[in-house]
Amino acid sequence: MFLKNAWYVAAMPDELADKPLGRTICGEKMVFYRGAGGKVAAVEDFCPHRGAPLSLGYVEDGKLVCGYHGLAMGCEGKALEMPGQRVNGFPAIKSYAVEERYGFIWVWPGDKAKADPATIHHLEWAVNPEWAYGGGLYHINCDYRLMIDNLMDLTHETYVHAGSIGQKEIDEAPVSTRLEGDHVITSRFMENIKAPPFWQMALRMNDLAPDVAVDRWQICHFHPPSHVLIEVGVAHAGHGGYQAPEAVKASSIVVDFITPETETSHWYFWGMARHFKPGDAELTAKIREGQGKIFNEDREMLEQQQQNLLRWPERALLKLNIDAGGVQSRRIIERLLAAQAA
Ligand code: FES
Ligand SMILES: [Fe+2]
Numbered sequence: 001m002f003l004k005n006a007w008y009v010a011a012m013p014d015e016l017a018d019k020p021l022g023r024t025i026c027g028e029k030m031v032f033y034r035g036a037g038g039k040v041a042a043v044e045d046f047c048p049h050r051g052a053p054l055s056l057g058y059v060e061d062g063k064l065v066c067g068y069h070g071l072a073m074g075c076e077g078k079a080l081e082m083p084g085q086r087v088n089g090f091p092a093i094k095s096y097a098v099e100e101r102y103g104f105i106w107v108w109p110g111d112k113a114k115a116d117p118a119t120i121h122h123l124e125w126a127v128n129p130e131w132a133y134g135g136g137l138y139h140i141n142c143d144y145r146l147m148i149d150n151l152m153d154l155t156h157e158t159y160v161h162a163g164s165i166g167q168k169e170i171d172e173a174p175v176s177t178r179l180e181g182d183h184v185i186t187s188r189f190m191e192n193i194k195a196p197p198f199w200q201m202a203l204r205m206n207d208l209a210p211d212v213a214v215d216r217w218q219i220c221h222f223h224p225p226s227h228v229l230i231e232v233g234v235a236h237a238g239h240g241g242y243q244a245p246e247a248v249k250a251s252s253i254v255v256d257f258i259t260p261e262t263e264t265s266h267w268y269f270w271g272m273a274r275h276f277k278p279g280d281a282e283l284t285a286k287i288r289e290g291q292g293k294i295f296n297e298d299r300e301m302l303e304q305q306q307q308n309l310l311r312w313p314e315r316a317l318l319k320l321n322i323d324a325g326g327v328q329s330r331r332i333i334e335r336l337l338a339a340q341a342a
Contacts, residue, residue, distance in 0.1 A: 002026035002260050003336050004110030006225040007120045009257035009269045011105040020064060022055025024261050026109040030096060031055040036062030040105050041075035042096040048079055102126035125253055125273035132278035134288035135271020140299050142306035144226055144258045144266035145330055150298055151228040151256050152186050152325030154218050160297050164198045177324040182332050184222040186325030191215045192237045198290055199234045202250040205283050206276045215241035222329040224336055230254040251275050264306055270295050
């Protein structure tokens, strides 16, 4: 079961630059394409003629044309024309609410009448020129909630990411979790420590000494249905850490849009928005490469964890205090799912 009446990141614009994109989201098989005037549209990936996937077709004059026998569809899922045939009476296929914003294509897999683009979270980093963004997309074979658990508890960095962002002080620093309505916040602050390799690189690229003591922070924010944004950074020690002036720190937001595909797979839109050197394209590429490697380490752990959970479904799992962020986030999802079912 998925929360269907919610906005999810469905794709990055370049994925549908020259052809329709077929993608399953929350169990719904969809096809995304640019219709009239370049506006993004999404309909069921099912041709009403003989059931061929419309994603194997092409776009012509803003219409999605089936690649099997040439039926042309409109953005609302209505059959428009077909060479030599009368198709106006064909039943319409399902269409979805879509919105292009902040450099992503968003979709509302549920009731189209309830979709209000104004409820897409405001993302300041995506519109403010003081910020730069770089990111990518991974298809991951595990329940999207395992990824939420992973990101709402960064203790794993010490072990999974030992060579880049992990360090033993993460384990040693206490973590605190609080709720503000449906927003879960898990934070951890480390003082007077050595920056791990990834953050030394970031300090150096921001013209700051990389090898002096730093204060480090991680503040994870979960918002339904499945978005996790993590404020991260380091500042030269003794200047206020998270509150330190820009001149002595390197700070970013780790961006994680986690879009369910099936019960055991999801689309993971990952990236980093940074608040230093926004014009430095080389730095954007370097961070993106580093982050891509780090998230690949998570992928291996999570996919094999999923296999274990499928093999031993009856085994109870333990909850420690470090798991509070994930537990609270799952509770919110459960409550919203129950409301949706009612
Ligand atoms: S299956 Fe699409 S036109 Fe025939
Ligand atoms: Fe990780």
